[in-house]
Amino acid sequence: MKTLVWVEHEGGAVKDATLSAVTAAAKLGEVHLLVAGAGVGGVGEAAAKIAGVGKVHVADDAAFGHALAENVAPLVVELMGSHDAFVAPATSNGKNIAPRVAALLDVMQISDILSVESEDTFTRPIYAGNAIATVKSKDAKKVITVRGTAFEKATREGGSGAVEAVASTGDKGISSFVGAEIAKQERPELTSAKVIVSGGRALKDGETFEEVIYPLADKLGAAVGASRAAVDAGYVPNDYQVGQTGKIVAPEVYIAVGISGAIQHLAGMKDSKTIIAINKDEDAPIFQVADIGLVGDLFKVVPELTGKV
Amino acid sequence: MKILVPVKRVIDYNVKPRVKADGTGVDLANVKMSMNPFDEIAVEEAIRLKEKGVATEVVAVSIGVAKAQETLRTALAMGADRAILIQTDDEVEPLGVAKLLAKVQEEEGAGLIILGKQAIDDDSNQTGQMLAALLNLPQGTFASKVEVEGDKVSVTREVDGGLETVKLNVPAIVTTDLRLNEPRYASLPNIMKAKSKPLATKAPADYGVDIGARLETLKVVEPAKRSAGVKVADVDELVAKLKALGVAA
Numbered sequence: 432m433k434t435l436v437w438v439e440h441e442g443g444a445v446k447d448a449t450l451s452a453v454t455a456a457a458k459l460g461e462v463h464l465l466v467a468g469a470g471v472g473g474v475g476e477a478a479a480k481i482a483g484v485g486k487v488h489v490a491d492d493a494a495f496g497h498a499l500a501e502n503v504a505p506l507v508v509e510l511m512g513s514h515d516a517f518v519a520p521a522t523s524n525g526k527n528i529a530p531r532v533a534a535l536l537d538v539m540q541i542s543d544i545l546s547v548e549s550e551d552t553f554t555r556p557i558y559a560g561n562a563i564a565t566v567k568s569k570d571a572k573k574v575i576t577v578r579g580t581a582f583e584k585a586t587r588e589g590g591s592g593a594v595e596a597v598a599s600t601g602d603k604g605i606s607s608f609v610g611a612e613i614a615k616q617e618r619p620e621l622t623s624a625k626v627i628v629s630g631g632r633a634l635k636d637g638e639t640f641e642e643v644i645y646p647l648a649d650k651l652g653a654a655v656g657a658s659r660a661a662v663d664a665g666y667v668p669n670d671y672q673v674g675q676t677g678k679i680v681a682p683e684v685y686i687a688v689g690i691s692g693a694i695q696h697l698a699g700m701k702d703s704k705t706i707i708a709i710n711k712d713e714d715a716p717i718f719q720v721a722d723i724g725l726v727g728d729l730f731k732v733v734p735e736l737t738g739k740v
Numbered sequence: 741m742k743i744l745v746p747v748k749r750v751i752d753y754n755v756k757p758r759v760k761a762d763g764t765g766v767d768l769a770n771v772k773m774s775m776n777p778f779d780e781i782a783v784e785e786a787i788r789l790k791e792k793g794v795a796t797e798v799v800a801v802s803i804g805v806a807k808a809q810e811t812l813r814t815a816l817a818m819g820a821d822r823a824i825l826i827q828t829d830d831e832v833e834p835l836g837v838a839k840l841l842a843k844v845q846e847e848e849g850a851g852l853i854i855l856g857k858q859a860i861d862d863d864s865n866q867t868g869q870m871l872a873a874l875l876n877l878p879q880g881t882f883a884s885k886v887e888v889e890g891d892k893v894s895v896t897r898e899v900d901g902g903l904e905t906v907k908l909n910v911p912a913i914v915t916t917d918l919r920l921n922e923p924r925y926a927s928l929p930n931i932m933k934a935k936s937k938p939l940a941t942k943a944p945a946d947y948g949v950d951i952g953a954r955l956e957t958l959k960v961v962e963p964a965k966r967s968a969g970v971k972v973a974d975v976d977e978l979v980a981k982l983k984a985l986g987v988a989a
Contacts (some may be wrong), residue, residue, distance in 0.1 A: 441901075499906070500869065501878050523899040527881050530834070530869035539835045539954035542864045552958065557862050558757040562766055565958040606878035609894065609905040622900075626987055651987055659918075669884070669919060670902050675863075676918055678900075684987050694756065701966060705985060707978070713971075722969035725978050735975045740988035 432460030432550055435488075435510055437519040437528065440466065440474045445481070447623040448520035448577075450584035453481055455577040456518040457585070458547040461485050464592065465510060467503055469496035479592035482585050487592045492599035497608035498524045504531040506600045511536060516573040521679075525576050533574035540574040541566060545581040559675040560698035579622060580681035580702055614668055621673070624654030626684045629673055629700070632660035633689025633710070633729060640666040643729065644688060647737045656680065656700075658690045674699035689729045692717030709733065741851035741888070741910070743786040743795045745820065746841055747779040747802050749811040750861045763959040766861075775811045778856025780818075781916040784923040785886060786854050787819035794888045795852070797821050801844055803837050805829055809939065816934035817926030823939040826947070834862075836944075836951030838870035843947040845875060850911060852893065857882050857915040868915035878908035882917040 434456040439446040456462045462483055466475045467490040475489035488510060494502045507528070511517055517532055519525035521543045533540035544553040545563065552567045553575070621627065628648040634640040640661065648655045656673040657666065673680055675698035685703035690696060692708070692715055700706070701720055708721035711728050718724045725732060751757055752772040760767045775783075789795040800815035801824040802808040812823035826840055845853060858865035872879035880886070880895025884903065887894045888910070896905045898917045926934070944951055972978045982988035 497904075497906075500872075500881075504873060523882060523897075526865050527869065527879070530866035531873040531879065533866070534835060534838055534870035534873035537835075539833050540864070540866050541955065542866060556963070557960070558751070558766055559860060559863065560963060561757045562759045562960050563963050564960045567956045567958055568954060569956065570954050605876075605909045607907050609907050611899070611902065611904040613901040613903075616901075651982075663919070668902065669898050670900065684982075684985055701963075706966070706969075707981075718971070719968050720966040722966075723978065723981050724969065724971040725975070726971065727974075732975055736978060739975060739979045740982055 432515045433513065434459050434462055434516040434518050435507070435514040436462060436464050437507070437517070437525060438464050438466045438474065438478050439520050439522055439524055440468065440471065443473050445474060445478055445587070447584055448522045448579045450481065450587070451579040451582040452518050452520040452577045453483065453585040454582040455544065455547055455575070456516070457483050459516055459550060463488065463514060465490065465507065467495035467498070467506060469493045475594050479594050480588055480590050481592070482589040484590040484592035487594045488597045489594055490597045490599055494599060494602035498528065499606050499608060500528045500531045501603045501606045502600070503528050504535055505603065507532045508535045509600055510597065511572060516575060518575050518577060521576040521578050529574055529576050536572055536574065538570040538572050538574045539568065540576065541568055542576050543578045544575055545578055559694060560701070561694065578679060580679055614670060618648060619652070619654040621654045621656055621671070621678050621680055624682050626651050626653035626686070627656050627680055627682045628653045628686045628688065629656035629658065629690060630661055630666070630688050631658040631690030632664055634661060634666055637666045643733050647733055650737055650740050658693070658696045687717050687721070688733055690717055691715045692720065741795050742797045742799065742848060743789060744845060744848055744850035744853045745779070745782050745786045745798060745800050745815065746853070746855050746867070747783065747800055747811055747815055748776045748856070748859045749773050749802065749804050749808040750776045750859050753777050753860060759960055759962045763961055765957065765960050773807070775814050776856050776859045778858060778916050780923040781918070781920050782854040782856050783815045783818050783820060784921045785916060788921065789888065790819070799824065799848060799850070801826070801841065803828065803832050803840055812939055813934050814926065816937040816939070817931040818924060819930070822937055824942060825939060826942045826944055828944050831953070832951050833953055833955060834864045834866040835870055835954065837867050838874055839949040839951060840944060840947055841871050842874040843949060852888070852910065852912060852914060854914045854916065857917055868913050872913040877911055877913055879913045879915070880906055880908055881915045883914050884917050884919045886914055886920070
């Protein structure tokens, strides 16, 4: 089976989510990549070095500059004439583009897969991760999005894929990119961080969130996350949200501070290797999944912890 | 401008789903069902656009069992003008739903179709994008802000690193994210009024599209359980644990 993996890239570099998608695709067969964007020659070369990669298709055109699904999907459909499966990371770009590709191919997409059981059978979470379904696709071609935390990342070195330019399918002229407000992060990215410190509604407001959570995160070299309640209350921007409707994370260590542990939140972090919970309510559901729990007032405990690590 | 709002009847947001012992699915017998939360946000957004004078009519449509009428009545009570139920006892996958909705749009000619970004049962996150593909229309997915400006609609999207704004030609497809708005509760007088609003019942066969299942669910199981660990007495003990994990120096 020949697979085509959508390469997610930013600032000229291949993003980690792509590497997990490559690992998933390799379980299906030969791995080809698609790098689409404006001025992406360097990304194409970097992608060709990913271990296990065959051909790298590079579509360099302003029409693909902001990954607009209206322009990218027809390009993918064109390439799917000679591929059997389209594989994309389940990132916001992947989730935007892949279903558009699937419908154009008259294929039912398999979203957010956790494992590849065989060429046509996959597992995926349903009901906010409260159940895991094993599904078998009857479609001749497959369209799949991959949950990054469920697959090891392919290594960035060791491959020698052949880079091949592909003709642009052009700008469809029905949508345009206006602008983006991408938060500048000096800390590690949530989805690839080894350690995450997350805060919940108990932090009271944005100011105390910053005073309590950030110093601990910086001391541990950790990314900062938040529960939906903290995001909805405006303590931190939406892209900090960990949970079924936010980011799915699986770091080595996840420290939940003042987070009660709603199902929605647990769905986004329960695959973390070690979960540490700090909460003043000893009956908080978060303690049912935590490996290490500390019952106490976070406003006392966290600064003390920050001072001692 | 007419707005079409597809809505889905799903397990209530507050109910913890239980996997059936025989592994065939999730037990929905005697479980409270409600409108998918993201679809509620879609209905709310459509109604707000009507209140602002941007939209002239809001049409809610659902594909599902006879009881999905209740979900449509909720949309009508919130402020939708009329409803269409495409009634079927079969589970219709996102691709099939998108095909049916494309046919409904051919008849209705809406300027905007606003859908939830995903249903909280199958968590597919596909229908809006698929519908946009089938109709060859632009898509503004995961919207946190929607502004109609003449024959364009500006959609601010929640993306991985923050927010992104795109401008789309109308007609367009919009899928809603959590922070687009806070849906209203229907008032009792409006719930009463909704009972007399028009609700047309159709069958999938009326639309002549193939909605056969492409995915076969082989089994459904509970996720691996985490067991509760240990509680530490104080910060010093926690620091020791962090050191053992190699996280603290």
